[in-house]
Amino acid sequence: MKKYDTIVIGGGPSGMMAAIASAYYGHKTLLLEKNRRLGKKLSMTGGGRCNVTNNGSLDEIIENIPGNGRFLHSAFSQFDNQDIITFFKDAGVKLKIEDHGRVFPASDKSATIIETLLKKMSEYGVTSLTKTEVTSLKKTDDLFTVKTKDEIFQASRVIVATGGKTYPSTGSTGFGHEIARRFNIPLTDFHPSESPLIMEKPIKDLQGISLNDVELTVNKKKIKHDLLFTHFGLSGPAALRASTFIQQATMINLDLFPEMTKSELLGHFESLDRNKSLKNALKADFQERLLIYLLERVNLDPQTPLKQVNKKDLEGLVEISKKWKLPIEKTFSLEKSFVTQGGVDLKNINPKTMESRLVPGLYFVGEVLDINAHTGGYNITSALVTGWVAGTN
Ligand code: FAD
Numbered sequence: 320m321k322k323y324d325t326i327v328i329g330g331g332p333s334g335m336m337a338a339i340a341s342a343y344y345g346h347k348t349l350l351l352e353k354n355r356r357l358g359k360k361l362s363m364t365g366g367g368r369c370n371v372t373n374n375g376s377l378d379e380i381i382e383n384i385p386g387n388g389r390f391l392h393s394a395f396s397q398f399d400n401q402d403i404i405t406f407f408k409d410a411g412v413k414l415k416i417e418d419h420g421r422v423f424p425a426s427d428k429s430a431t432i433i434e435t436l437l438k439k440m441s442e443y444g445v446t447s448l449t450k451t452e453v454t455s456l457k458k459t460d461d462l463f464t465v466k467t468k469d470e471i472f473q474a475s476r477v478i479v480a481t482g483g484k485t486y487p488s489t490g491s492t493g494f495g496h497e498i499a500r501r502f503n504i505p506l507t508d509f510h511p512s513e514s515p516l517i518m519e520k521p522i523k524d525l526q527g528i529s530l531n532d533v534e535l536t537v538n539k540k541k542i543k544h545d546l547l548f549t550h551f552g553l554s555g556p557a558a559l560r561a562s563t564f565i566q567q568a569t570m571i572n573l574d575l576f577p578e579m580t581k582s583e584l585l586g587h588f589e590s591l592d593r594n595k596s597l598k599n600a601l602k603a604d605f606q607e608r609l610l611i612y613l614l615e616r617v618n619l620d621p622q623t624p625l626k627q628v629n630k631k632d633l634e635g636l637v638e639i640s641k642k643w644k645l646p647i648e649k650t651f652s653l654e655k656s657f658v659t660q661g662g663v664d665l666k667n668i669n670p671k672t673m674e675s676r677l678v679p680g681l682y683f684v685g686e687v688l689d690i691n692a693h694t695g696g697y698n699i700t701s702a703l704v705t706g707w708v709a710g711t712n
Contacts, residue, residue: 323349323446325710326465326474328453329495330357333685333702334480335436340710341478342443349472350445351465353452353490357437360482360489362429364699365421369429372403372703373696374420384701385563386512386660386691391701393670398707400700410435419544419556421696456498463680476680478673478709480702483659483686484509495687496662502678505664511656512691514562516571518552519648524612526550534577537561538569543577552647559657560693562650573643575605585630585637593626600625613639658698662689672712673705682709 325341327334330352338350350357364370373380377395381388404422407414412435413425424431440447448467455466456477463477479498482491496506525548534543535557547555561571576584591600598621601610614621617635619628653659663683667676673688675681685702692698 320471320473321349323347323472323474325349325476325478326351326463326472327478327480327710328456328465328498329480329482329490329685329687330354330447330449331480331482331491331685331702332358332361332436332699333482333687333706334478335440336703336706337478337480337682337684337710338445338447339436339439339443340707342440342445342710344711348443348445349474350440350447351451351453351467351472352447352449355449356433357447357449358429358433360486360491361699362433363486363489364429364694365423365696367429368423368427369432370421370423370694370696370699371407371414371432372400372422372700374400374404374416374422379420380697380700383695383697384690384692387665387689388692390665390668390670390690391704394673394704394708397671397711398704400696400704402707403700403703407432407435410439419695453494456501458502458678458680461680476682478682478684478706479687480684480706481687483662484653485511485656485659487654491686495683499663499683499687502675502681504667504675504677507661507664507689509653509659509661510566511650511653512563512660513559513658513694514650514656515549515554516552516558516562516565516650517648519568519646521550521552522548522612523550525609528606528609529555530575530606530609532577533557534574535561536572536574537564540564546573553645556694562656563660565647565650568646568648571645571647573645575640575643581637581641584640585634588625588633588637589630591625594624596622596624597628598622657694658691659686660689660691662687665689671708673709674712682712684709 324346325348327338327350342348415425457464465472479495481495484493528548530546542560544557546557673682684705
C-alpha cells in the first residue's frame, strides 16, 4: 500500500492547483483522475479557449460569484485572480484580456493552460494517475484510505476536487457529494445554474442573432450583458445569469436600449432621416433580421418612409424595444447546465483552509462546494483559488 502526505481526488482546475500547491510546499502528493486526461471540463470553457480567470477587481469578482462569493474573502487574501495571472505568466504563458475582463491564453487554446498545469505538477513532483477512479474513502484514526479499482493508497490528508454535477460526460458525476454523505457532512440543495433558457415558442426568425449589452429583467432582477437567440430559446451570458432566478415558467423582459429612456429613444427615432424607409433609417440601431421581425410585430412595413409613420406607431416600436416580453418555459436540466448551484455546505468548511470542520484532514475545493459563479472565468477562479488554499494549508 503506497503512502502519501496528500491525495487529491479529481484532476480539474481545482485538483490540479491543489496538487501543485501541496507539492510546492514539499508534501508527497498523489492526484487521481478517472478520465484518460486531466482538465476535460476546463478544456470546454470559453468556447474551447479556456477562460482561465477574470481581470476584474476583487469586489467585481465576488459580485460575480452570486453563490456564496463572500465565503472566498479569506481565500482571496491568500491567492487571488491576479496571482492566477502571475502564476501563468511566470510559467511562460502569454495571456490576453477580452470583453468583460475575461482572461484567455493568447494561443486561444485550452491545451496551453492544461499543459502548463501538467508541467508545474511534474516540476514539483506530483504523482498523477489517470484512468484511475476512486471508489471509496475511509478514515481510521488520522489516516485516510483511498481505494481505486486496482489499488489502495493512504494519506494523512485528502483533498476532494471532484467537481459538481453538470456535464457528467466530463467526469463530474457528484462523487465528492457521495463522500460528504458517507462522512455525514451536510450538503445544500442542488439547482441548475448558468443554464440556457428554453422558450415556449423559440423565435426561429431570430436564431443566431447576438445582442451586446442588452438588459433582461427577471423577477425584478436586472441583468445587463450579451444575449443570443437560439433554436430552443435564449443563451449567452445574460440568459445564463437570468437562469439563477428562474424556477418555473415566467415572463422575462428584454430592453434593447438600456442606456436610453423611452422618451429619449422616441426622440432618437424621430431625429433620423425622415425621407428614408424605416428599414434604412433604423439600420444603425438594429440588426436587419431583428428590425424586420420587430416592425412586423408592431404592424409596420419596413418600406414605409419614416415621415409617413405617425407618433403612436413609432411609440409601439419604442415599447417593444424597451419592454419586449419573452415567455420562458424553463431552464435546462442540471446535467445540461454549465454550473451546479449547491454542494458541500460551507458552514462546515474553514474558509481559510477549505478543511472540513467535521472531518479533520478532509478538504473540499472547487465546484463540489456550495459555490457557484457566473461564466466569465469566475468559476475557474474559485476552483483555482480554493485549490491553492487547500494545497498550501
Ligand atoms: P471539474 O473541472 O468538474 O473537475 C472534476 C474532476 O474530478 C473531473 O476531471 C472528474 O473526472 C474527476 N473525478 C470525479 N469523480 C472522480 C473519482 N471518483 N475518481 C477520480 N476522479 C474523479 N466557468 C467559468 O468560470 N467560465 C466559463 O467560461 C465556463 N464555461 C463553461 C463551459 C461549459 C460547457 C461547462 C460545462 C462549464 C463551464 N464553466 C465555466 C464551469 C467550470 O468549467 C467549472 O466550474 C470548473 O471546471 C470546476 O472545476 P473543478 O476542478 O471543481 O471540477
